[in-house]
Amino acid sequence: MEFFQEFCAVISHSNLTETIHDIWVHSPKAAAAALPGQFVNIKVKGFFLRRPISICEVSSDALRLVFEERGEGTKALGGIMPGDGLDVLGPLGNRGFSTDKYESAILVGGGIGTPPLKFCRNSLNKSAAVLGFRNEAQVIMAGEFANVQVCTDDGSRGHHGNIKKPLEKFLKTGSYEAVFACGPKPMLRAVVALAEKYNVPVEISLEERMACGVGACLGCTCKTVVGNTASYPRVCKDGPVFDGKAAVLC
Ligand SMILES: Cc1cc2nc3c(=O)[nH]c(=O)nc-3n(C[C@H](O)[C@H](O)[C@H](O)COP(=O)(O)OP(=O)(O)OC[C@H]3O[C@@H](n4cnc5c(N)ncnc54)[C@H](O)[C@@H]3O)c2cc1C
Ligand code: FES
Structure with missing residues (x-):
């Protein structure tokens, strides 16, 4: 797959939570080539290694990236402002989710695993989404998906518990051709087990x-x-x- 190094201007920067940032960067070559599930590698000033961030969605000439402050690199990245420049390498990854093969899918996201699924939603004819978070304060992007069921560990919003029951409900309808998931490994294990039970193809994004x-x-x-x-x-x-x-x- 072809990828590019672009020096991108940051177009906008907003916060989805105190520590989750939502930015659009002007990156015409990467935006034109990107597939759902691919990522970019970002140079953060003062750090030798680039930081990988999934492509959340694209416009004709820009990429949307949603990232959480986890360590020093992403904390520094959180300080960028519209007009700043960003050195971006991408799109990276050999293949994304098979949105070219399936017309419909159930999208399962756990926490900061949710953003790349927006790109899938935009590329499918029909989708449902099951999104799991620790609590209401951590919920992001729920309004950006179709047929969405939010789950929280503490029951402060949506279904009280993990993604398993709502996912099984969607699988039982038999209306979706595949399951695409991104999130923590225990969640991915549960998603794969349920998809196997219903004999539905399942693709997962690993970190x-x-x-x-x-x-x-x-x-x-x-x-x-x-x-x-x-x-x-x-x-x-x-x-x-x-x-x-x-x-x-x-
Ligand atoms: C393919 C891919 C897509 C990702 N997409 C997103 C996303 O869309 N949004 C988001 O918030 N986070 C995403 N991550 C995780 C993100 O890359 C890490 O949180 C980030 O690199 C941590 O850097 P740091 O400097 O803040 O932390 P530090 O712990 O200081 O990082 C130290 C080093 O470890 C690496 N590293 C640390 N944690 C991870 C990790 N979990 N995965 C990979 N490398 C890590 C960093 O690249 C760096 O080299 C993705 C990771 C991968 C592999
Ligand atoms: S990070 Fe070097 S081979 Fe994947």
């Missing part, structure tokens, strides 16, 4: 610590098993989206 982001350092391998054959693909270059039934989630 590993990354260095180069372009397949050169082997720092981000994961394990997949198809039949009796195990392989160790790179999340950055061969993913980050994998067949949920092949990925080993340990």
Whole structure:
């Protein structure tokens, strides 16, 4: 896949929560080439390694990126302002979610795993979404999805509990061809198990610590098993989206 290094102007910056930032950057080449599920690698001033952030959605010449402050790099990135420049490498990743293969899907997001699913929603004819968060204060982007069921661990909004019951409800309808998911590993395990139960194809986006982001350092391998054959693909270059039934989630 072709990717580009662009020096992008930040168009807008808003906050979805105190620590979750929502930015649009002018990045015409990456926006034209991007597929749902791909990511960009961002140079943060003062840090050697770039930070990988999923592409939340695209316009004709811009990328939307939604990121959470986790460590020093994303905290520094949170300080950028409209008009600032950003060094962006992307779109990265060999394949995204198969929105070209399926017309409908159930989108399952956990916390900061939600943003890349917006790009899927925009690319599908029909979708439902199950979005899980710790509590109401952490809920982001719920109004941006169709047929959405929000779940919170403490019951402060929507379904009280994890994503399993609402996901099963959508699966039982038999109205969706696939499940696309992004979020923490325990959630992904539950999503894959339910999709297998209903014999529905499932694709998951994996997150590993990354260095180069372009397949050169082997720092981000994961394990997949198809039949009796195990392989160790790179999340950055061969993913980050994998067949949920092949990925080993340990
Ligand atoms: C493919 C992919 C897509 C991602 N998309 C998003 C997104 O859309 N929004 C979002 O908020 N976060 C996303 N992340 C996680 C994000 O990259 C990390 O939170 C961020 O790199 C942490 O950097 P830091 O400097 O704040 O933390 P530090 O802990 O200071 O980072 C130190 C180093 O570890 C790496 N690192 C740390 N945590 C992670 C992690 N969880 N995954 C990968 N590398 C990590 C950093 O790149 C850096 O090299 C994504 C990660 C991957 C792999
Ligand atoms: S981060 Fe270097 S190979 Fe994936």
